[in-house]
Amino acid sequence: MSQQVISYADLSVINHALSSISSDMSGVHSELGTLNFKQDQLESELTKLADFFADFAAADLRHKNLQLAETRQGNLKQDLQIKFGYYAEVRRMATGILQGVDVGVVSDDILRAAAEEAMIKAPGYWLAPALVALAAWVRNDKSTHEKALREALKRDDYKTTLFFMLVMRRLAKNDAALKWLERYFRHQNPHNLDREFIIILEAVTTGIFPPASRQLMMTHVKDWLAQLTQGDTFINKQKSQWSKFFEALGPLPDGKYPLLEKFSPNWKALENSLKEARTHDALNAHFKNIISSSADFSKGVKVQLDEILSLLATNFDDEELPLQEQVRLNQLIVQMDGDKAAAQAVMEAEKHVFDQQVDFLQLLANASFNPELSGASKATQAL
Numbered sequence: 001m002s003q004q005v006i007s008y009a010d011l012s013v014i015n016h017a018l019s020s021i022s023s024d025m026s027g028v029h030s031e032l033g034t035l036n037f038k039q040d041q042l043e044s045e046l047t048k049l050a051d052f053f054a055d056f057a058a059a060d061l062r063h064k065n066l067q068l069a070e071t072r073q074g075n076l077k078q079d080l081q082i083k084f085g086y087y088a089e090v091r092r093m094a095t096g097i098l099q100g101v102d103v104g105v106v107s108d109d110i111l112r113a114a115a116e117e118a119m120i121k122a123p124g125y126w127l128a129p130a131l132v133a134l135a136a137w138v139r140n141d142k143s144t145h146e147k148a149l150r151e152a153l154k155r156d157d158y159k160t161t162l163f164f165m166l167v168m169r170r171l172a173k174n175d176a177a178l179k180w181l182e183r184y185f186r187h188q189n190p191h192n193l194d195r196e197f198i199i200i201l202e203a204v205t206t207g208i209f210p211p212a213s214r215q216l217m218m219t220h221v222k223d224w225l226a227q228l229t230q231g232d233t234f235i236n237k238q239k240s241q242w243s244k245f246f247e248a249l250g251p252l253p254d255g256k257y258p259l260l261e262k263f264s265p266n267w268k269a270l271e272n273s274l275k276e277a278r279t280h281d282a283l284n285a286h287f288k289n290i291i292s293s294s295a296d297f298s299k300g301v302k303v304q305l306d307e308i309l310s311l312l313a314t315n316f317d318d319e320e321l322p323l324q325e326q327v328r329l330n331q332l333i334v335q336m337d338g339d340k341a342a343a344q345a346v347m348e349a350e351k352h353v354f355d356q357q358v359d360f361l362q363l364l365a366n367a368s369f370n371p372e373l374s375g376a377s378k379a380t381q382a383l
Contacts, residue, residue, distance in 0.1 A: 062338030069333035076327045090118045090127050097131055101138055102170065108139040126156035130163050158187060158194050166203065174210055181213050190224035193363050201363075244349045 093114055100106030115135040119128040133148035152160040165180030184200065203209055204217045257274075261267050332343035 062340075064338070065333055065340045066338030069330040069338070073327060073330040073334065076323055076330065079323055087122055087125055087127075090122045090125060090131070093118050094127055094131055097134065098167070098170070101134070108135075111135040111138060124155065126152055126159050127163070129155065130160050134164075134167060158184075161187070162200065165200075169203075169209060177209065178213060178216075181209070181216060185216065185220050188220065190227055198363060244345075 097106075097111060097114060100111060112135050115128075115131040118131050122128045129148045129151040133145050133152055136142075136145035136148055149160070149164075152163075161180055161184045165177050165184060168174075168180060169177035181200075188197065200217070204214050207214075260270065264270055329343060329347050332346050333340055336342040336346075
């Protein structure tokens with residue numbers, strides 16, 4: 001009997017001990033819950049800190065890219081001035097000589113001296129002997145004219161042909177202009193058109209040349225389009241470039257819709273739809289700008305021709321292209337507020353503008369993507 005009482009007493013102690021342990025365990029669980037909560041808070045704070053640091057690092061990188069691009073842009077322009085400054089001077093001189101010939105207020109001696117000075121300052125540049133040939137033609141110096149013309153054609157047959165074709169048309173020498181035009185088209189390959197061909201397209205499109213020249217151009221253009229669209233290669237290439245161009249114009253900024261990105265179960269599909277919508281807006285604005293800005297045909301023929309000749313005389317030469325391309329990239333970085341990736345995306349879409357030779361379809365695309373760099377007006381863009 002006594003043993004049974006002792007047994008009950010022992011069990012009571014054990015039960016009490018177990019209750020105490022259970023209470024302690026509850027306390028431990030409570031402490032663990034508190035620790036888990038604090039850990040979640042800590043992880044949240046660390047995530048915020050990491051995001052803040054990432055944003056800070058990205059902003060700092062953009063700021064450094066912006067400063068570097070501004071510095072490089074200045075240095076590159078200085079290099080252009082040092083290496084090709086005389087080219088720019090000759091181009092300005094060309095416009096002045098053309099205007100002087102047009103109004104007849106500059107003496108033959110002044111024209112001759114200016115042209116010969118350009119010849120000395122810019123050795124190897126096709127425009128210099130072309131100006132000498134023009135000045136000699138004005139003063140009826142046939143021997144000098146022929147020598148200078150041969151030299152200009154030797155340096156750059158393509159541009160010299162274009163130059164004199166436009167000059168002859170400006171001076172109302174229509175027969176000579178058409179002969180130069182025929183010579184020009186005989187040199188063309190629709191798979192490899194020089195950048196300056198856009199000037200010819202510009203001249204004919206704006207109605208500066210007589211109807212015979214337009215018919216001549218359209219005959220060649222139709223043949224070229226037929227050649228280039230026989231297979232899918234050129235068409236698919238154009239589709240890809242147009243898509244990249246408009247996607248680069250309408251990117252969706254990171255973090256634009258943080259709540260949707262965080263809670264929407266179909267955010268990726270929604271993001272793609274938003275990007276497409278922004279691309280459509282960019283596409284609509286681009287073509288509205290082209291269509292609404294038609295060429296001003298009220299201008300006189302001489303004024304229009306002077307503008308086209310100015311484009312030819314002021315466009316940078318092939319030797320300048322590498323530096324001009326670098327200048328353009330740094331300009332885009334500055335425009336994008338230091339966002340190098342966005343600048344490179346636009347540059348990638350524009351890169352074919354800097355190609356020295358392109359096919360006819362690419363030339364039309366260049367005119368649409370960046371008319372300033374390709375030397376085109378709204379009238380040519382509308383093609």
